[in-house]
Amino acid sequence: MSISAQDVKTLRERTGAGMMECKKCLTEAEGEMEKAMELLKQRGLAQAEKKAGRTAAEGVVTSYIHGNGHIGVLVEVNCETDFVAKTDDFQSFARDIAMHVAASNPEFVRRDNIPEDRVQSEKDLIKAQSADDIAGKPDHVVDQILDGKLNKALSAITLLDQPFVKDPDKTVEEVTKELVATIGENVRVRRFERYEVGEGIEVEQEDFAEEVKAQLGEE
Structure with a gap:
């Protein structure tokens, strides 16, 4: 069928995809725009996997400060060229990642950043909490239950595994891979730091009445 230049x-x-690729997908989708977009998405994700091994040493360090000033985030996101690092798509993505870290509070960027002792402690905790659920069940069923809960627990603390706060x-x-498909370069969230006012400080709770009494007794 004929595909119009406007389509x-x-x-x-x-989508940000190339003209020839757009025309090819529209032809395969018989002119259906949404179907063509899905085809491009599928192929883009495949291309993202191929680009994942390429060196990404350019990029930006960007920040996000929550409106009330109680939470701040610094994040480094890398790409392959300085040209792409300056594009609106890339910089917007980096800001979104910083905002996501502020909102979702991940502990690690990717699953292989999690130390083995942390994984083991999560396993032990899950096993203890699941004692009633796994009692009397066959070993292979127990393994499935525990593996599923462990995967959920690790995903919750891993940035790349978390549901994207804006979608x-x-x-x-997945959002990262979609950006790779759009800009044609490898993109990698390298590291982040999240700061929250008062985090880690043990606040001593004093009995105000007792304090006043002590002060009066000294006078």
């Missing part, structure tokens, strides 16, 4: 242009503007239907990793 190709529209698909390119909506909870996607993980942060």
Whole structure:
């Protein structure tokens, strides 16, 4: 079927993909825009996997301060070239990641950053908490239950595994891969630091009445 130049242009503007790839996907989708977008998405994610091994040493360090000034985040996001690092798409993504860290409070960037002793402690805790659920069940069923709970627990503390705060239907990793498909370069969230006012400080709770009495007794 014939694909109009306007449809190709529209698909390119909506996805950032190349003109030829847009036309190819529209042809395969028989002109259906949403179907063509899904095809581009699928192929983009595949391309993202191929680009994942490429060196990404450029990028930005950006920050996000929560409105009340109680939470602040610094995040480093890398790409392959300084040109891409300066684009609106890349810088917007970096800001979104910083905002996500502020909101979701992950502890690690990716699963392989989690120390073995932390993984083991999570396993031990889950096993203890699941004693009633696994009692009397076959070993293979017990393993499935514990593995599922462990995966959920580790995902909750891992940035790339968390539901993206601006689109909870996607993980942060999926959003990252979509950006790779758009800009054509490897993108890697390298590290982050999250600060929260008062975090880690043990506040001593004093009985005000007793303090006043002590002061009066000294006079």
